[in-house]
Amino acid sequence: MSWTPGDEMLVVQRASPPGAAGGTYRAFGETLRGLKTTMSRLVEGPKTISYPEEKVPVYPRFRGRHRLHRFEDTGLEKCVGCSLCAAACPADCIRVVAAENTPENRVSAGERYAAVYEINLARCIFCGYCEVACPFDAITMGHDYEMSAYNRTDLIFTKEMLLDEPLERTPLRGEGE
Amino acid sequence: MPRPAPDTIAFTVDGLEVNAPAGMMLADAAKLGDVEIPVFCYEPKLGEPVGACRMCLVEIEGIPKLQTACSTPVRDGMAVNTQTARVKEAQEAVLEFLLINHPLDCPVCDKGGECPLQDITYGWGPGRSRFIEPKRHFVKPLALSPLIAIDRERCILCYRCVRFSQEISEDYQLVLQERGADSYVSTFDGHPYVAPFSGNIIELCPVGALTSQPYRFRARPWDIEGSGSVCLGCPGQCNVEYTVRDERVLRVLSRQHDGVDDGWLCDRGRFGYQSFHVDERVTHPLVRVDGELIPVAWDRALDEAAAALGGAGSDSGALAGGKTTNEEGWLLQELFRGALGSPNVDSRADGMLPRELHAALHAPALQATVPDLEFAHAVLVLDCEPVDDQPSLDLRIRKGVRRNGVKLAVASSRPSSLDANAAAVVRYAPGAGEAFCAALNGALGESDAGPGSATRKGVVEELAEAAGADADAVRALAAVLADAGEDVVIVYGERLTHGARGEDAARALLNVCGRVAEAGHDGAGLLEVPAGTNGRGLREVGVLPNAAPGLAPVSPVGLASAELGASAAAGAISALYLLHVDPLRDLPGRATWRAALQRADHVIAHADFLSEGLWEYATIVFPAESYAEKEGTITHPDGRVQRLRPAIARPDAVRAEWNVIADLSKRLGHDVSVLSGAMASARVFEAIPFYAGLTLDELGGRGLRWPARPAAAGWPAADTGPFGLETPPHAPTPNGALRLGTFRSIWAAQEVEVAPALKFLRQRQRAELHPVDAERMGLAHGDRVTVGSNGSRVQATVVLRSGVPEGSVFLEAGIAEESASELDGGGLVEVSPQ
Numbered sequence A: 001m002s003w004t005p006g007d008e009m010l011v012v013q014r015a016s017p018p019g020a021a022g023g024t025y026r027a028f029g030e031t032l033r034g035l036k037t038t039m040s041r042l043v044e045g046p047k048t049i050s051y052p053e054e055k056v057p058v059y060p061r062f063r064g065r066h067r068l069h070r071f072e073d074t075g076l077e078k079c080v081g082c083s084l085c086a087a088a089c090p091a092d093c094i095r096v097v098a099a100e101n102t103p104e105n106r107v108s109a110g111e112r113y114a115a116v117y118e119i120n121l122a123r124c125i126f127c128g129y130c131e132v133a134c135p136f137d138a139i140t141m142g143h144d145y146e147m148s149a150y151n152r153t154d155l156i157f158t159k160e161m162l163l164d165e166p167l168e169r170t171p172l173r174g175e176g177e
Numbered sequence B: 001m002p003r004p005a006p007d008t009i010a011f012t013v014d015g016l017e018v019n020a021p022a023g024m025m026l027a028d029a030a031k032l033g034d035v036e037i038p039v040f041c042y043e044p045k046l047g048e049p050v051g052a053c054r055m056c057l058v059e060i061e062g063i064p065k066l067q068t069a070c071s072t073p074v075r076d077g078m079a080v081n082t083q084t085a086r087v088k089e090a091q092e093a094v095l096e097f098l099l100i101n102h103p104l105d106c107p108v109c110d111k112g113g114e115c116p117l118q119d120i121t122y123g124w125g126p127g128r129s130r131f132i133e134p135k136r137h138f139v140k141p142l143a144l145s146p147l148i149a150i151d152r153e154r155c156i157l158c159y160r161c162v163r164f165s166q167e168i169s170e171d172y173q174l175v176l177q178e179r180g181a182d183s184y185v186s187t188f189d190g191h192p193y194v195a196p197f198s199g200n201i202i203e204l205c206p207v208g209a210l211t212s213q214p215y216r217f218r219a220r221p222w223d224i225e226g227s228g229s230v231c232l233g234c235p236g237q238c239n240v241e242y243t244v245r246d247e248r249v250l251r252v253l254s255r256q257h258d259g260v261d262d263g264w265l266c267d268r269g270r271f272g273y274q275s276f277h278v279d280e281r282v283t284h285p286l287v288r289v290d291g292e293l294i295p296v297a298w299d300r301a302l303d304e305a306a307a308a309l310g311g312a313g314s315d316s317g318a319l320a321g322g323k324t325t326n327e328e329g330w331l332l333q334e335l336f337r338g339a340l341g342s343p344n345v346d347s348r349a350d351g352m353l354p355r356e357l358h359a360a361l362h363a364p365a366l367q368a369t370v371p372d373l374e375f376a377h378a379v380l381v382l383d384c385e386p387v388d389d390q391p392s393l394d395l396r397i398r399k400g401v402r403r404n405g406v407k408l409a410v411a412s413s414r415p416s417s418l419d420a421n422a423a424a425v426v427r428y429a430p431g432a433g434e435a436f437c438a439a440l441n442g443a444l445g446e447s448d449a450g451p452g453s454a455t456r457k458g459v460v461e462e463l464a465e466a467a468g469a470d471a472d473a474v475r476a477l478a479a480v481l482a483d484a485g486e487d488v489v490i491v492y493g494e495r496l497t498h499g500a501r502g503e504d505a506a507r508a509l510l511n512v513c514g515r516v517a518e519a520g521h522d523g524a525g526l527l528e529v530p531a532g533t534n535g536r537g538l539r540e541v542g543v544l545p546n547a548a549p550g551l552a553p554v555s556p557v558g559l560a561s562a563e564l565g566a567s568a569a570a571g572a573i574s575a576l577y578l579l580h581v582d583p584l585r586d587l588p589g590r591a592t593w594r595a596a597l598q599r600a601d602h603v604i605a606h607a608d609f610l611s612e613g614l615w616e617y618a619t620i621v622f623p624a625e626s627y628a629e630k631e632g633t634i635t636h637p638d639g640r641v642q643r644l645r646p647a648i649a650r651p652d653a654v655r656a657e658w659n660v661i662a663d664l665s666k667r668l669g670h671d672v673s674v675l676s677g678a679m680a681s682a683r684v685f686e687a688i689p690f691y692a693g694l695t696l697d698e699l700g701g702r703g704l705r706w707p708a709r710p711a712a713a714g715w716p717a718a719d720t721g722p723f724g725l726e727t728p729p730h731a732p733t734p735n736g737a738l739r740l741g742t743f744r745s746i747w748a749a750q751e752v753e754v755a756p757a758l759k760f761l762r763q764r765q766r767a768e769l770h771p772v773d774a775e776r777m778g779l780a781h782g783d784r785v786t787v788g789s790n791g792s793r794v795q796a797t798v799v800l801r802s803g804v805p806e807g808s809v810f811l812e813a814g815i816a817e818e819s820a821s822e823l824d825g826g827g828l829v830e831v832s833p834q
């Protein structure tokens, strides 16, 4: 089967090669032009952020690691263990096992509470759907992004971890910053 | 009552021409044209529609007002619109109205995600509420019973639960109290709603008003998977769907099968699943070392079992309990007949029936089906109590009587819960089923041939007296059966054919059947209530001392269970193999069995719980699968072969039982080459001529009735009567003592004792007495008594029941403590106050 290029053939148009003078300019002139930028930045001083000692502040709507919340007045958990976040989660990384509140053990304001609440942050894609789904504003996307771990299972955050204040607050970018 | 065969009519729904059976309700008929009409109160299972919720309003051309689709039957040429502005407005109005008092509970409500109210509001609702006034409030949740929580705020007053209680289970407990917005569902005086079928209202409730206490908050619909199988709790073999989360069964729902369960479950089947996951369960092989059962590795347990069985050879015997599948039963008899050369295998509790009688009683030509009960002209319930022995039948019989005018006749010793629905009732002395059948046969003969016929005068009186029954009542019952029509179904308990005279009783029964039901006539015949779940299947796969698989003849004939017990007690049996059975609990003659278990050198058991007999005497225990873990097939009393499918993984070291038995067989030099569950099924279908050609695929999710397949021709031919019979023995005369009758209540089961939710129903021994007898003995309701005979005795609490025939006392068998099987002796007992 022979192939005739026909219409499918592309003809590449090249510029004509530079002469000797043109070649020399390209080698030195362009290099010097680049160096000019380097030199001008040099006088500005270093811009490196020495993470983790220093952190970049995040925007208020940054979607970092989740937080679970309590009512400020009663201290009860806002989460009622309804599993709506788990239903909304596209990565299927939330696991909720609910249980019933009793007069002796009242955990949340509703009839039920989350006995187990786990988010597998190794799977989470930080889409924030869980926050949107929650009817009680019990879960919100926090600002923390420091979640590296040596072990995958350490990335499964339990209810206690999600309820607790983070060890260190992530700096927030102020208005207009 | 012949089954209705309606004509097909044509009507239009939303401009679409649809064919539907005449008389079908519009709500159902519209579905045939893929048009969905929202409903709340309509549920065909509940019988006549009530039109309580108005959700289903549609416009019918020619009728000025909107009509309820759930209670309007389709007619030829009807034109229905479900999409017009008027209908839309009505739907939105009804929903807005329903939601006025409905709390915003979805996130905490157990129904959320599978809630018809949510779905219909989403699909047909106005989307916005105008209601800002306060809603009605009730205390919530309340315990309607230990099994059911009721949240009255969520109730939309659809009447489904009340209709179930009033018209389906007929326990008449649930009512709607108060009027208008104050209405609420409760029992009449607020006592807990405890009834054998109460759990069904959870599934019926279209909102989260009735929720299951054990399932409360356990999972959401998106957390779970449904897995279909069959309940092994009783011979009803209801089709169920297990709700599984994280390898645990969390709930059991009905998987409606009109040929089997009609979409209802009893509470034992619905809540018994908790027993799969309790700590008491045996999950490792156990071997008795120095008097203690200790967990060991499989290899050791199997080796020891093989050595014990190999050593015993033909001095061994096996019993299979009702929860054994066809595959396990077949492998068990292979192990015993093939590997050990021992013919002693049995699955019946008491006594041996000749092969021909098994063949006659279950002949395809005489076999009635479960749906036949609903459309029969008359049904005779004989020597069984459906609600205890096979609960789903109870609802089926009630349905037939209520909806199709089936004439019901009840003949039993113990008063039956169906008495109130019966056109004729006969009480006879406990154990006198044979004499009763003979008397009934005589009475039917009289009316057959007219007065002065060949039947000698006074025969019925004599036989009725032998049965301890009233001759006039027997005649009245005969008249009900004879006058009803040709479709007569006899539902009889296996216990009728138990005992030494079981053979004669079976012949007497066949005589009666021959008089009222024509062989080969569809819709008439016999329906057995076996004592064990898979009683029928086990007999068909050859777990009988006198029949091989397919009811083929065997020689030599082995020992039946009672003889096996006696023989073991005498020291002639070295190894006993107990597959899902604890003789001390499940079989009569406790004293003999205790001696037998003690005397046998090896007692090898498959069990999921260590009940008394196994705890004390088993030497090797293999962990048994729960029925949500099993695969295999079982056979329904009407011949439907159904398939079990595993829903969850087996816990810990539990192994498939077919695998264990096949492994033992192999170790003993009889390789049955069964390497998978499916292979075991295939071998069973091969081995049994009347199952020939069945495949698991063919069984599918709904099972298949083998008597309706061509292969049924492989069923052994047998003489179905009429038989000439000797005069049955006279029931013992009480003469100061009382006749002992036993029964096994629906709650007498291991599941009930171990499942946390059901524990409150655990049975304690009670002595049911007639008030006159009680007065004579100076006893009152609630007194503690000792019931004794021949030196054996049990403790019981007196319960007075006016329906109990005078001169009889009824005790419960199959319970953990003080079981009636403790009493031996000739059917007479002494009752004395403690």
Ligand code: SF4
Residues within 6 Å of the ligand: A085, A088, A089, A090, A091, A092, A093, A094, A119, A123, A124, A125, A126, A127, A128, A129, A130, A131
């Ligand atoms: S942010 Fe998205 S992926 Fe992560 S838990 Fe929430 S819903 Fe799931």
Ligand code: SF4
Residues within 6 Å of the ligand: A078, A079, A080, A081, A082, A083, A084, A085, A086, A096, A114, A133, A134, A135, A136, A137, A138, A139, B107
């Ligand atoms: S976090 Fe919110 S959505 Fe998730 S279970 Fe709790 S209450 Fe429900």
Ligand code: SF4
Residues within 6 Å of the ligand: B102, B103, B104, B105, B106, B107, B109, B110, B111, B112, B113, B115, B116, B117, B118, B154, B206, B207, B208, B209
């Ligand atoms: S019954 Fe249905 S609509 Fe009502 S609170 Fe429960 S889930 Fe929501």
Ligand code: SF4
Residues within 6 Å of the ligand: B154, B155, B156, B157, B158, B159, B160, B161, B162, B185, B204, B205, B206, B207, B209, B210
């Ligand atoms: S409790 Fe449920 S089933 Fe009963 S009337 Fe109310 S909504 Fe209907």
Ligand code: FES
Residues within 6 Å of the ligand: B038, B039, B040, B041, B042, B050, B051, B052, B053, B054, B055, B056, B057, B068, B069, B070, B071
């Ligand atoms: S479904 Fe028709 S009135 Fe309720």
